[in-house]
Amino acid sequence: MPSAAALAPGVLAAQRRAIARALTAVENGLPGAADLVDALYPSTGRAWRIGITGPPGAGKSTLTNRLVGAFREAGKTVAVVAVDPSSPFTGGAILGDRVRLADRVDDDGVFVRSLAARGALGGLAEAAEAACDVLDAAGFDVVLLETVGVGQGEIDVAEAADTVLVVLVPASGDAVQAMKAGLMEVADVFCVNKADHPEASAIVRALRQMLHLRGGDAPAPVVVKTSALNGDGVAGLVDALGAHRQRLAADWEGTRAERLRRRVRRLVEAAWRRAFWTSERREGLTRALEEVDGEERAPHALAARVLGAE
Amino acid sequence: MPSAAALAPGVLAAQRRAIARALTAVENGLPGAADLVDALYPSTGRAWRIGITGPPGAGKSTLTNRLVGAFREAGKTVAVVAVDPSSPFTGGAILGDRVRLADRVDDDGVFVRSLAARGALGGLAEAAEAACDVLDAAGFDVVLLETVGVGQGEIDVAEAADTVLVVLVPASGDAVQAMKAGLMEVADVFCVNKADHPEASAIVRALRQMLHLRGGDAPAPVVVKTSALNGDGVAGLVDALGAHRQRLAADWEGTRAERLRRRVRRLVEAAWRRAFWTSERREGLTRALEEVDGEERAPHALAARVLGAE
Numbered sequence: 160m161p162s163a164a165a166l167a168p169g170v171l172a173a174q175r176r177a178i179a180r181a182l183t184a185v186e187n188g189l190p191g192a193a194d195l196v197d198a199l200y201p202s203t204g205r206a207w208r209i210g211i212t213g214p215p216g217a218g219k220s221t222l223t224n225r226l227v228g229a230f231r232e233a234g235k236t237v238a239v240v241a242v243d244p245s246s247p248f249t250g251g252a253i254l255g256d257r258v259r260l261a262d263r264v265d266d267d268g269v270f271v272r273s274l275a276a277r278g279a280l281g282g283l284a285e286a287a288e289a290a291c292d293v294l295d296a297a298g299f300d301v302v303l304l305e306t307v308g309v310g311q312g313e314i315d316v317a318e319a320a321d322t323v324l325v326v327l328v329p330a331s332g333d334a335v336q337a338m339k340a341g342l343m344e345v346a347d348v349f350c351v352n353k354a355d356h357p358e359a360s361a362i363v364r365a366l367r368q369m370l371h372l373r374g375g376d377a378p379a380p381v382v383v384k385t386s387a388l389n390g391d392g393v394a395g396l397v398d399a400l401g402a403h404r405q406r407l408a409a410d411w412e413g414t415r416a417e418r419l420r421r422r423v424r425r426l427v428e429a430a431w432r433r434a435f436w437t438s439e440r441r442e443g444l445t446r447a448l449e450e451v452d453g454e455e456r457a458p459h460a461l462a463a464r465v466l467g468a469e
Numbered sequence: 470m471p472s473a474a475a476l477a478p479g480v481l482a483a484q485r486r487a488i489a490r491a492l493t494a495v496e497n498g499l500p501g502a503a504d505l506v507d508a509l510y511p512s513t514g515r516a517w518r519i520g521i522t523g524p525p526g527a528g529k530s531t532l533t534n535r536l537v538g539a540f541r542e543a544g545k546t547v548a549v550v551a552v553d554p555s556s557p558f559t560g561g562a563i564l565g566d567r568v569r570l571a572d573r574v575d576d577d578g579v580f581v582r583s584l585a586a587r588g589a590l591g592g593l594a595e596a597a598e599a600a601c602d603v604l605d606a607a608g609f610d611v612v613l614l615e616t617v618g619v620g621q622g623e624i625d626v627a628e629a630a631d632t633v634l635v636v637l638v639p640a641s642g643d644a645v646q647a648m649k650a651g652l653m654e655v656a657d658v659f660c661v662n663k664a665d666h667p668e669a670s671a672i673v674r675a676l677r678q679m680l681h682l683r684g685g686d687a688p689a690p691v692v693v694k695t696s697a698l699n700g701d702g703v704a705g706l707v708d709a710l711g712a713h714r715q716r717l718a719a720d721w722e723g724t725r726a727e728r729l730r731r732r733v734r735r736l737v738e739a740a741w742r743r744a745f746w747t748s749e750r751r752e753g754l755t756r757a758l759e760e761v762d763g764e765e766r767a768p769h770a771l772a773a774r775v776l777g778a779e
Contacts, residue, residue, distance in 0.1 A: 201767070423768055423775060426768055427754075427775050448730055455511070456729065459506060466740055
């Protein structure tokens with residue numbers, strides 16, 4: 160297999176086939192994927208990466224489609240990455256690329272892709288970030304990173320995004336659930352979708368109150384109401400996202416440097432983990448577990464023994 | 470502060486105050502928490518640890534309360550740990566211990582606790598496992614580990630549990646969402662709650678079909694229907710859980726050894742991570758980021774440089 164790094168010129172020339180193959184390479188950690196990312200990185204930093212997350216059933220996909228429409232009308236090119244915390248059993252994205260955004264299939268200004276990140280170096284967060292790099296370097300103005308399904312993806316996507324949109328619905332205690340899952344900390348903009356629900360306004364008020372109570376120096380996230388199905392409120396949502404983008408612009412390089420720092424830390428740790436668990440060390444752990452009998456087994460003492468056996 | 474290890478005799482004597490303080494110690498990584506866990510570990514292995522997870526709004530808490538009632542009627546003592554992927558902002562469990570299971574407040578055979586795991590050594594999975602150790606060593610027959618809220622906790626809880634129950638509701642495409650989130654892989658028993666919903670039977674059939682398609686040698690997870698609100702189906706659920714427990718009994722020591730192995734690996738990695746990022750290395754990373762300018766920045770090359778500077 161040729162090195163994925165050879166795809167860089169095609170990506171920079173915005174060739175759709177090269178982009179698709181580059182995304183496959185970073186998703187699966189194919190040979191040369193790291194070199195490809197490194198080659199593209201200096202050409203990144205122009206795209207606006209928007210993470211879209213929230214509980215299942217909140218209408219994230221419909222809202223994503225609305226945002227694609229709004230950004231296209233504003234003359235921007237848009238890539239959509241549906242981040243799917245995959246599993247060996249399901250074998251990846253269930254919502255295939257083909258069934259999404261079918262009405263934009265002939266629009267060269269839109270690129271849609273799901274990302275399962277089974278074998279990515281550094282896990283899902285790194286795969287999401289690398290996918291954004293590919294689409295950024297290919298010249299897309301906006302990259303929408305949408306989480307699919309329950310859990311696991313939120314924090315990863317938040318780490319890869321410039322602006323994080325959390326979508327809630329006024330049902331099932333979602334607002335409270337959002338607090339508990341830590342979504343409150345990562346949100347730059349909240350969107351209460353299904354705005355025609357009788358409790359929508361109450362949820363918006365409750366969210367604003369909680370965000371106000373939070374205090375701190377950072378500006379509180381904005382809360383908007385939308386109805387993704389009929390498009391109501393989408394313009395206001397785009398404005399709220401844009402206002403956050405404007406704030407970021409004041410220290411764009413600093414934001415990017417901080418994200419790169421976090422990312423290098425994560426890559427270092429992932430590389431270390433791969434290097435550390437040699438077959439000798441794995442066997443050493445097995446022996447340690449076998450040598451002590453039930454009465455003497457103790458998790459922390461065993462961990463110290465494995466670490467001490469360096 | 471005295472070492473938390475001093476709490477071990479009180480925990481083994483099933484003193485509720487010692488148990489509560491021991492749980493606080495492992496939740497927050499207080500001094501001596503690792504020694505406490507090591508001291509208790511040889512007295513563990515008797516309790517049956519059942520993880521209860523699934524999307525928000527599925528009725529997990531109500532079902533947990535039903536299971537507590539069923540196990541109590543069968544003469545077993547029960548501890549409930551509500552695992553809350555906490556955050557600095559919310560400051561821990563929103564559903565306080567006090568508002569849960571209020572009708573059992575005088576029952577010495579029940580112990581209820583929420584677990585936020587802000588400062589636990591080794592993260593939420595280790596905190597959940599250590600909390601189970603405390604309650605196991607204290608003599609509880611059953612420990613119910615329930616995830617609260619959206620995401621993040623599922624896999625951690627699954628790693629700490631003997632039997633994993635995934636609760637779904639016949640709405641919002643939850644069955645499909647469960648597949649996507651990887652819950653399918655960790656489930657030993659599925660429960661479709663709110664059984665009076667018109668789509669309940671269809672979801673049960675679809676789940677069974679998907680599980681059948683999965684193939685493999687392992688026995689397929691059982692799918693049961695419940696209505697936690699009125700208690701319908703809870704007896705059948707208890708039977709399904711019990712059947713899984715019976716299967717585990719055939720190789721209980723092997724199951725425990727494999728879990729200890731995973732846990733020691735995780736502790737080793739957590740200890741390494743703390744030890745690795747000394748202030749010198751953090752400053753080295755900062756310097757590396759400052760020394761290269763925009764054109765030369767590349768995530769993987771920087772990671773290699775930090776690792777190579779050993």
